[in-house]
Amino acid sequence: MPGRAGAAPPRRRARHAARSGDAAAAAELAELVAELGLQDLELLIRTLTRGFALMNLAEDNDRVRRIRKLDEGSSPRRGSREAAIVHHGGLLGLQQERRLRRLRGPSRAA
Numbered sequence: 001m002p003g004r005a006g007a008a009p010p011r012r013r014a015r016h017a018a019r020s021g022d023a024a025a026a027a028e029l030a031e032l033v034a035e036l037g038l039q040d041l042e043l044l045i046r047t048l049t050r051g052f053a054l055m056n057l058a059e060d061n062d063r064v065r066r067i068r069k070l071d072e073g074s075s076p077r078r079g080s081r082e083a084a085i086v087h088h089g090g091l092l093g094l095q096q097e098r099r100l101r102r103l104r105g106p107s108r109a110a
Contacts, residue, residue, distance in 0.1 A: 017025030
């Protein structure tokens with residue numbers, strides 16, 4: 001589409017300036033979005049949605065990688081059930097946990 005190639009750099013500059021807190025650039029960016037037609041708005045929304053989905057996927061993958069790396073260590077992960085059992089006396093702690101479960105009775109899972 002002619003005309004769009006020359007308009008991309010100012011949009012990019014406005015986007016970066018708006019992110020850095022420039023109120024005028026944020027207003028300019030809002031004006032650019034307000035001028036978009038329905039098809040362009042739909043494309044923008046789909047693009048942003050996919051971008052955020054990819055960022056979430058990358059964060060999930062990183063979280064799994066970090067957890068696996070922590071699990072490779074010799075001690076249980078901090079805050080895990082295993083860490084609590086070790087902290088409270090190992091097997092003795094596990095036996096105490098079983099006693100508490102018996103005292104509480106059957107779980108009421110829905």
